Amino acid sequence: MTFLARLQGMVGDAADGSPRRRAEYSSDASNYRVVPRCVVFPRDVDDVLAVAELCRQEGVPITPRGGGTSIAGNAVGAGVVLDFSRHLGGVLAVDPEARTASVEPGAVLDDLQAAAGRHGLRFGPDPSSHSRCTLGGMIGNNACGAHAMSYGTTAANVVSLDVLDGRGRRLRIGPGGDEPAELPELVERHVRPVAGELGRFGRQVSGYALEHLLPERGGNLARALVGTEGTCAIVLGAEVRLVPAPASTALAVLGYPDMAAAADAVAGLLPLRPLALEGIDARLVDLVRGRRAVPALPAGGAWLLVEVAGETPAGAEAGAGAVVAAGDALESLVVPAGTQATALWRIRDDGAGLGSRTPSGAPAWPAWEDAAVPPASLGPYLRDFTALLAGHRLDGLLYGHFGDGCIHVRIDLPLAEHPDRLRPFLAEAARLVTGYGGSLSGEHGDGRARSELLALMYSPAAIDAFRRFKALFDPDGILNPGVVVDPVPLDVDLRRPQAAPLPRGRRPGGLALLADGGDFTAAAHRCVGVGKCRADNAAAGGFMCPSWVATRDERDSTRGRARVLQEMANGALVAGGWRSPEVHDALDLCLACRACARDCPVSVDMASYKAEVLHHAYRRRVRPASHYSLGWLPAWLALTARGGPGVIRAVNRLLASPRLSDMAKAAAGIDARRALPPLAVTPMSARRLAALAGGSGPAGGSSLAGGSGPSPAPAGQVVLWADTFTRGFSPGVAESAVGVLAAAGYEVVVPGSDVCCGLPWITTGQLSAARRRLRRTIEVLAPFAAGGVPVVGLEPSCTAVLRSELTELLPDEATAGVVAGAVRTLAEALLEAGGGRLPAAFDGRLDGRLVLAQPHCHHHAIMGYEADLAVARAAGAEVRPIAGCCGMAGNFGMEAGHYDVSVDVARHGLLAAIAAAPEGAELLADGFSCRTQAEQLGGTRGRHLAELLAGR
Numbered sequence: 001m002t003f004l005a006r007l008q009g010m011v012g013d014a015a016d017g018s019p020r021r022r023a024e025y026s027s028d029a030s031n032y033r034v035v036p037r038c039v040v041f042p043r044d045v046d047d048v049l050a051v052a053e054l055c056r057q058e059g060v061p062i063t064p065r066g067g068g069t070s071i072a073g074n075a076v077g078a079g080v081v082l083d084f085s086r087h088l089g090g091v092l093a094v095d096p097e098a099r100t101a102s103v104e105p106g107a108v109l110d111d112l113q114a115a116a117g118r119h120g121l122r123f124g125p126d127p128s129s130h131s132r133c134t135l136g137g138m139i140g141n142n143a144c145g146a147h148a149m150s151y152g153t154t155a156a157n158v159v160s161l162d163v164l165d166g167r168g169r170r171l172r173i174g175p176g177g178d179e180p181a182e183l184p185e186l187v188e189r190h191v192r193p194v195a196g197e198l199g200r201f202g203r204q205v206s207g208y209a210l211e212h213l214l215p216e217r218g219g220n221l222a223r224a225l226v227g228t229e230g231t232c233a234i235v236l237g238a239e240v241r242l243v244p245a246p247a248s249t250a251l252a253v254l255g256y257p258d259m260a261a262a263a264d265a266v267a268g269l270l271p272l273r274p275l276a277l278e279g280i281d282a283r284l285v286d287l288v289r290g291r292r293a294v295p296a297l298p299a300g301g302a303w304l305l306v307e308v309a310g311e312t313p314a315g316a317e318a319g320a321g322a323v324v325a326a327g328d329a330l331e332s333l334v335v336p337a338g339t340q341a342t343a344l345w346r347i348r349d350d351g352a353g354l355g356s357r358t359p360s361g362a363p364a365w366p367a368w369e370d371a372a373v374p375p376a377s378l379g380p381y382l383r384d385f386t387a388l389l390a391g392h393r394l395d396g397l398l399y400g401h402f403g404d405g406c407i408h409v410r411i412d413l414p415l416a417e418h419p420d421r422l423r424p425f426l427a428e429a430a431r432l433v434t435g436y437g438g439s440l441s442g443e444h445g446d447g448r449a450r451s452e453l454l455a456l457m458y459s460p461a462a463i464d465a466f467r468r469f470k471a472l473f474d475p476d477g478i479l480n481p482g483v484v485v486d487p488v489p490l491d492v493d494l495r496r497p498q499a500a501p502l503p504r505g506r507r508p509g510g511l512a513l514l515a516d517g518g519d520f521t522a523a524a525h526r527c528v529g530v531g532k533c534r535a536d537n538a539a540a541g542g543f544m545c546p547s548w549v550a551t552r553d554e555r556d557s558t559r560g561r562a563r564v565l566q567e568m569a570n571g572a573l574v575a576g577g578w579r580s581p582e583v584h585d586a587l588d589l590c591l592a593c594r595a596c597a598r599d600c601p602v603s604v605d606m607a608s609y610k611a612e613v614l615h616h617a618y619r620r621r622v623r624p625a626s627h628y629s630l631g632w633l634p635a636w637l638a639l640t641a642r643g644g645p646g647v648i649r650a651v652n653r654l655l656a657s658p659r660l661s662d663m664a665k666a667a668a669g670i671d672a673r674r675a676l677p678p679l680a681v682t683p684m685s686a687r688r689l690a691a692l693a694g695g696s697g698p699a700g701g702s703s704l705a706g707g708s709g710p711s712p713a714p715a716g717q718v719v720l721w722a723d724t725f726t727r728g729f730s731p732g733v734a735e736s737a738v739g740v741l742a743a744a745g746y747e748v749v750v751p752g753s754d755v756c757c758g759l760p761w762i763t764t765g766q767l768s769a770a771r772r773r774l775r776r777t778i779e780v781l782a783p784f785a786a787g788g789v790p791v792v793g794l795e796p797s798c799t800a801v802l803r804s805e806l807t808e809l810l811p812d813e814a815t816a817g818v819v820a821g822a823v824r825t826l827a828e829a830l831l832e833a834g835g836g837r838l839p840a841a842f843d844g845r846l847d848g849r850l851v852l853a854q855p856h857c858h859h860h861a862i863m864g865y866e867a868d869l870a871v872a873r874a875a876g877a878e879v880r881p882i883a884g885c886c887g888m889a890g891n892f893g894m895e896a897g898h899y900d901v902s903v904d905v906a907r908h909g910l911l912a913a914i915a916a917a918p919e920g921a922e923l924l925a926d927g928f929s930c931r932t933q934a935e936q937l938g939g940t941r942g943r944h945l946a947e948l949l950a951g952r
């Protein structure tokens with residue numbers, strides 16, 4: 001019987017050795033790729049004990065894993081990977097009197113913070129991955145975060161641990177708990193002689209924190225085990241310390257010429273005892289500005305964000321004022337707690353992802369991610385480190401926990417082409433930081449990235465003490481081997497050098513992948529594993545990743561899919577290329593919502609990658625039925641429309657007949673539980689829309705324009721483009737838009753023929769067909785766009801195609817970029833008409849109305865939804881945005897096999913918002929799929945912004 005079969009005999013399908021699953025767990029958030037033998041999702045502690053015993057008998061390594069956000073390669077291994085986040089993620093108890101909490105190892109930090117927050121408490125350390133990192137992972141690498149300077153590292157906040165060691169012993173480590181009999185001798189003979197090398201400053205995270213074993217340091221074994229990175233014991237549970245949450249906070253923002261100058265100011269601010277003291281580079285902020293709005297900042301090339309506490313808001317702001325007075329900055333400002341402060345912290349939280357691309361667009365890697373020095377040495381160290389980067393012809397965006405002397409940076413080492421440049425740079429960087437009395441790691445542990453370098457930081461006696469400490473718990477070396485003790489070389493198992501590019505010659509007719517030089521492999525490797533797709537992004541107004549929200553399975557996260565695509569390109573584990581079953585399994589529940597294109601810090605665009613895969617997998621082959629039914633929907637609608645109202649009514653009767661409808665859905669690959677939306681009996685053709693527009697504008701309107709477009713348009717004209725969905729299902733939206741645009745002062749112009757963006761062909765991977773339709777579209781729209789006339793789209797997904805996929809599918813068509821630049825949403829056009837404000841004609845139009853706003857995912861991802869919110873609010877509405885995908889996502893929610901996930905996604909956002917809304921609330925949903933989902937599952941009719949403003 002094979003090892004996997006024996007494992008499955010004990011834990012059933014909790015053990016998975018499939019190539020797809022192994023691909024998903026072949027990497028974490030580091031540079032390393034180590035394919036595991038299998039992955040186990042333990043359902044309880046007994047599963048862990050059983051798996052560990054079999055591994056011990058067979059000599060199979062075990063690597064514990066939480067959220068998989070390890071940046072140093074701490075959470076990859078060649079044996080069994082234990083993922084605790086799937087089933088063992090409970091916050092078991094919070095004791096507000098004792099200020100403690102009991103947690104399972106897979107508990108997410110934000111869940112603990114929510115449970116503790118109900119009692120006015122919090123867990124002190126808070127790494128930027130707080131929305132998805134687990135307590136077990138934090139214990140593994142002694143996580144810190146922005147507030148560790150006030151509350152200490154994770155080690156300082158652990159009361160007791162329930163662990164399983166490599167000998168098979170279950171130990172309860174803590175006051176009055178278990179302790180190996182050999183420990184006192186180890187301390188006396190090996191730890192005490194090297195005590196001066198350990199625990200010299202707060203962010204000395206590298207190696208084992210054996211100083212906690214010394215009697216004068218409290219003799220605390222639990223603290224010593226924190227930060228051992230799964231090499232000594234597997235965490236089964238923990239009791240952690242909680243601290244009172246501050247009553248009020250405020251933020252002092254101080255501007256300096258550069259990062260080193262900002263670092264020089266830190267020592268003078270520490271006596272004021274701030275809660276957090278963070279540094280960010282202007283170049284990092286510039287990257288954020290390219291993606292979303294950034295609050296106004298003081299002058300400078302770098303900033304310190306200094307958070308202070310107070311008993312009242314006024315007290316906190318006074319404390320921030322004292323920081324400003326002491327900061328000697330170029331300019332400063334005080335930001336009270338609220339949306340502006342949250343937006344500033346978000347820049348810092350997204351740093352790990354945003355820093356994965358340099359300003360030039362080159363990939364940057366976590367090769368030297370989190371070194372730390374005593375804060376007093378931070379300025380000089382930064383100057384020398386910047387010179388070191390320049391000497392190696394490298395670049396990286398600096399940010400970090402300046403109050404603790406910890407610097408984060410991702411560096412544009414050419415790992416794909418020249419991995420040989422990694423070792424000499426890291427060796428010099430290690431010598432530099434140790435020369436300042438610093439630590440190779442100040443937060444993320446050593447892992448595979450830095451364990452080999454420990455010999456440059458510590459004496460042979462200290463290294464021997466680490467080895468002997470591990471041997472107390474794991475003499476056979478089955479727990480996370482190759483990390484800290486007896487390390488693997490730092491340049492072995494690098495992921496990027498193992499990846500082979502897929503040449504353009506093998507990918508005819510696909511997307512241009514302009515941001516990645518046409519290289520699909522490079523595009524897939526945009527995912528560096530920070531795991532934001534595994535978070536509850538709706539809490540922060542995001543939409544990624546709706547399938548993960550529904551299933552909580554790594555397979556259905558953007559990161560999991562990216563790992564499978566990386567392995568497909570590699571070809572060693574996932575064979576079969578574009579047609580690999582593992583690839584199609586991983587992509588099956590991708591809604592193609594495109595939220596990752598915006599919410600992922602490195603802009604992984606899984607919807608585009610899915611379209612690319614489907615294009616190549618089915619090129620010149622028979623496709624699934626839904627590709628012909630839903631994928632060709634515009635063609636079927638056009639054919640039906642040519643038959644006239646009689647044919648349309650007959651089709652609607654067929655769709656309404658249970659028996660005939662079920663037969664049609666079965667043939668079309670549509671889920672039997674889905675109702676098919678009725679077609680508009682009188683579709684909105686270009687000719688009919690032009691008749692509505694005639695005479696509507698301030699200059700007398702416009703008749704139907706010729707297919708080649710008018711001569712350059714005068715100011716005040718706008719092209720109204722009615723897409724397939726609007727024409728065939730919601731013609732009233734176009735009719736309303738004519739009146740709204742006219743009321744805003746526009747002369748409404750209508751193209752001379754109906755044109756389609758090709759979206760259904762794109763989402764089903766029929767890219768050649770989509771390209772043909774888009775060529776016709778730009779032929780019609782380009783003359784208007786070239787004349788400076790804005791083109792207003794009504795269906796968000798179709799509008800997004802012209803703003804985004806258009807240039808990816810027609811990269812060599814000069815007019816494609818012209819059209820893309822001219823396309824506007826209705827809200828954007830209205831604000832432009834009013835010079836940044838809503839035209840006066842709409843003042844009070846929505847007064848007293850409560851509006852639930854459901855952004856279409858493509859709207860959020862490509863255009864942004866801020867203009868729509870601004871318009872609705874300026875018209876007088878109280879607007880409550882709904883975060884998260886509606887779950888329909890175009891053809892996804894209709895396809896057989898997707899219904900349950902579609903409904904689960906809707907329950908988390910749209911349906912919950914509808915259920916909680918008071919009577920009389922109205923649903924704003926520009927997307928036809930969003931309105932369909934709301935009506936079918938929530939019994940609520942949604943309306944387009946045009947309809948709301950038109951009073952329809």
